Amino acid sequence: MDLTVNGTRVEGSPGAGEKGELVLEVDDLNVGFPTDDGMVNAVRGVSYQLRRGQSLGIVGESGSGKSVTSMAVLGLLPKTAQVTGSAKLLGEELLGLGDAALSEVRGKRISMIFQDPLTSLNPVYTVGFQLAEAIRVHYPEVKRAEARERSIDLLDTVGIPNPSQRVDAYPHELSGGMRQRVVIAIAMANNPDVIIADEPTTALDVTVQAQVLEALERAREEVNAALILITHDLGVIAGHTDDVLVMYAGRPVEQGTVDEIFYEPRMPYTLGLIGSMPRMDEERGHRLTPVHGTPPSMLKLPSGCPFRPRCPMSQDICAEVEPDLLPIGSTGHVAACHFADQLEGKRPEDVFAPDSTDPEIEVAVESEAPQEPRSQEDM
Amino acid sequence: MNAMLDTPQAATSPVIAGKDLVKEFPVRSKGVVRRKIGAIHAVSGVNLEIGANETLALVGESGCGKSTTARLLMNLIEPTSGEVFYEGRDLTKLSRKQMRPIRRDIQLVFQDPMASLDPRMTVFEIIAEPLRVHGLFKNGGRDRVRSLIEIVGLNPEHRDRYPHEFSGGQRQRIGIARALALQPKVLMLDEPVSALDVSIQAGVINLLEDLQEELGLTYLFVSHDLSVVRHIADKVAVMYLGKIVEEGTTDELFAGPAHPYTQALMSAIPLPDPRKERARERIVLVGDVPSPSNPPSGCRFRTRCPLFQTLSKGEQRKCIEVEPLLRSDHQGRTRAACHYAAPKQLV
Numbered sequence: 001m002d003l004t005v006n007g008t009r010v011e012g013s014p015g016a017g018e019k020g021e022l023v024l025e026v027d028d029l030n031v032g033f034p035t036d037d038g039m040v041n042a043v044r045g046v047s048y049q050l051r052r053g054q055s056l057g058i059v060g061e062s063g064s065g066k067s068v069t070s071m072a073v074l075g076l077l078p079k080t081a082q083v084t085g086s087a088k089l090l091g092e093e094l095l096g097l098g099d100a101a102l103s104e105v106r107g108k109r110i111s112m113i114f115q116d117p118l119t120s121l122n123p124v125y126t127v128g129f130q131l132a133e134a135i136r137v138h139y140p141e142v143k144r145a146e147a148r149e150r151s152i153d154l155l156d157t158v159g160i161p162n163p164s165q166r167v168d169a170y171p172h173e174l175s176g177g178m179r180q181r182v183v184i185a186i187a188m189a190n191n192p193d194v195i196i197a198d199e200p201t202t203a204l205d206v207t208v209q210a211q212v213l214e215a216l217e218r219a220r221e222e223v224n225a226a227l228i229l230i231t232h233d234l235g236v237i238a239g240h241t242d243d244v245l246v247m248y249a250g251r252p253v254e255q256g257t258v259d260e261i262f263y264e265p266r267m268p269y270t271l272g273l274i275g276s277m278p279r280m281d282e283e284r285g286h287r288l289t290p291v292h293g294t295p296p297s298m299l300k301l302p303s304g305c306p307f308r309p310r311c312p313m314s315q316d317i318c319a320e321v322e323p324d325l326l327p328i329g330s331t332g333h334v335a336a337c338h339f340a341d342q343l344e345g346k347r348p349e350d351v352f353a354p355d356s357t358d359p360e361i362e363v364a365v366e367s368e369a370p371q372e373p374r375s376q377e378d379m
Numbered sequence: 380m381n382a383m384l385d386t387p388q389a390a391t392s393p394v395i396a397g398k399d400l401v402k403e404f405p406v407r408s409k410g411v412v413r414r415k416i417g418a419i420h421a422v423s424g425v426n427l428e429i430g431a432n433e434t435l436a437l438v439g440e441s442g443c444g445k446s447t448t449a450r451l452l453m454n455l456i457e458p459t460s461g462e463v464f465y466e467g468r469d470l471t472k473l474s475r476k477q478m479r480p481i482r483r484d485i486q487l488v489f490q491d492p493m494a495s496l497d498p499r500m501t502v503f504e505i506i507a508e509p510l511r512v513h514g515l516f517k518n519g520g521r522d523r524v525r526s527l528i529e530i531v532g533l534n535p536e537h538r539d540r541y542p543h544e545f546s547g548g549q550r551q552r553i554g555i556a557r558a559l560a561l562q563p564k565v566l567m568l569d570e571p572v573s574a575l576d577v578s579i580q581a582g583v584i585n586l587l588e589d590l591q592e593e594l595g596l597t598y599l600f601v602s603h604d605l606s607v608v609r610h611i612a613d614k615v616a617v618m619y620l621g622k623i624v625e626e627g628t629t630d631e632l633f634a635g636p637a638h639p640y641t642q643a644l645m646s647a648i649p650l651p652d653p654r655k656e657r658a659r660e661r662i663v664l665v666g667d668v669p670s671p672s673n674p675p676s677g678c679r680f681r682t683r684c685p686l687f688q689t690l691s692k693g694e695q696r697k698c699i700e701v702e703p704l705l706r707s708d709h710q711g712r713t714r715a716a717c718h719y720a721a722p723k724q725l726v
Contacts, residue, residue: 235649276581290582357532
């Protein structure tokens with residue numbers, strides 16, 4: 001698809017930079033929510049760099065802070081949230097910008113795709129209206145007829161059959177997979193620099209998930225954007241990202257290329273996640289290795305390493321010192337574990353027991369945990 | 380029905396079997412009269428057999444009729460036509476009273492443990508309830524509940540707690556303990572791990588495997604996730620729009636799925652292995668599942684079938700006019716309901 005619509009709106013349109021150019025740089029991002037029970041430090045020290053054409057996967061279990069990280073970048077958190085650190089889009093600081101300034105960025109230079117398409121689409125307008133609105137709010141000079149034409153092109157790009165008819169459909173007339181593709185079309189409408197997809201396929205069936213992921217890949221290539229893919233599904237991460245950030249209890253615990261994370265994980269949590277996945281390409285004989293217990297409450301984090309209570313490798317030092325993200329080799333692979341060296345060449349079954357019980361771990365943590373919120377040097 | 384003709388005779392007789400099961404839900408008009416104006420063909424002629432100590436996985440996407448089939452096999456809903464045999468007796472012909480003792484033998488585990496556990500009952504009461512209902516609690520029920528709590532890997536001190544105090548994986552264990560209370564022979568597992576985080580899901584899968592071995596249980600495992608199915612099942616039946624489109628042992632099916640739908644489903648499941656993912660062949664289906672109130676003629680999958688697109692007009696005619704039956708006279712080792720079935724290695 002051509003980026004021009006009747007030659008009018010390509011000037012000044014973002015998304016036209018070189019591949020490999022640094023677009024988004026997040027440095028030491030921290031997010032805290034004050035509550036009656038104390039400060040909840042939902043995100044602690046997330047840093048990453050995103051280049052044009054690159055795709056970054058953020059993986060973690062429910063409540064690990066993976067969504068909050070990207071909401072903070074777009075200023076979508078409630079006013080009470082305390083955000084520190086820095087997030088630069090093409091060198092321009094986003095944190096602390098006012099709503100009006102951020103509106104220039106949202107949907108135009110960074111766009112976001114949420115999990116449930118039915119809540120991100122407005123039920124009383126046609127999808128064509130909503131697509132045209134997304135274009136015309138940022139480029140008021142585009143005529144209605146042109147915006148409509150561009151909408152039809154966009155729907156075609158994301159693989160919606162009969163786009164010239166579907167453009168007049170209401171969201172409820174479309175299936176879940178088609179709605180999500182409409183949301184992707186809206187996200188790519190203004191050729192953004194960055195597309196953030198937050199669990200874009202979690203609510204969908206697998207064959208539809210494959211369609212939507214394909215549409216997302218096509219959208220990214222079409223507008224030459226960088227992609228942040230937030231998901232809990234390691235399979236989706238493996239097939240659709242270049243770099244991976246593993247989050248646990250609000251912290252990045254391991255970061256590296258997708259091959260490093262899957263073939264040489266150096267943090268027990270990552271290894272545990274990989275070992276607990278049933279795999280379609282493996283014979284039945286092999287046992288899964290569950291990670292026992294549940295993630296800690298963000299109000300009462302255990303002392304030291306937050307993964308310690310669930311970690312079969314934990315030692316005394318793990319309770320005392322929270323490990324920093326330390327480099328492994330020279331490739332940019334980092335892991336937050338005191339014993340990262342010992343994990344070299346280890347398989348999940350070497351570390352985790354392939355049993356079927358679920359011992360109570362949470363309780364033990366709560367009784368040991370300090371009562372006051374953790375001291376935060378950077379908060 | 381002729382689909383049964385080439386069913387290989389199992390060495391041992393099946394514990395539970397469905398024969399030509401059909402379930403249609405009426406679609407009614409609005410207003411006072413609520414005339415029947417159509418029907419949702421949820422299950423259309425399904426034949427299934429599960430042997431003792433065996434796991435049959437029923438796989439398909441939402442709305443394909445897999446949960447309805449499980450409920451038909453339990454005789455929880457009445458089939459429009461067809462029979463359900465449990466240890467040789469046709470359950471659909473039994474009265475409610477005759478059915479009652481058999482209900483003990485066939486138990487159900489639900490997908491969402493939070494929705495299926497009463498929030499105002501303690502774990503002990505939840506697990507004891509089936510025993511009380513069947514009048515078995517007085518006879519050592521207390522000890523039975525205690526040992527069940529242990530069997531499913533929960534702490535004995537947990538028995539006086541309420542469901543909200545547990546994590547998702549632990550709640551699912553409570554649901555499993557309740558299902559085991561009456562010493563059933565068959566467990567119907569309806570997406571038992573779909574709502575759980577991966578690290579926790581693995582523990583529940585291991586538990587189900589151990590229980591089957593220790594207690595000699597027979598499982599019907601309803602799931603949409605082929606990776607879990609490969610891990611746990613002995614036999615697999617793939618459903619699409621109310622019909623079984625392919626079946627075989629787990630090894631046969633994964634070695635070479637022969638039905639285009641199974642192939643698409645298998646290729647759509649992401650593998651947690653970046654190198655394999657990059658090298659894999661991807662079959663992406665077009666369009667959406669047609670409405671079960673008006674399924675396509677002939678082969679129900681033809682509207683989305685990638686193979687159908689490549690056929691000549693004459694060959695397509697067969698798909699449109701003749702309904703394909705499950706057959707094994709193709710190159711592969713499974714039984715597939717496709718006129719042009721051919722196995723393809725995908726994993």
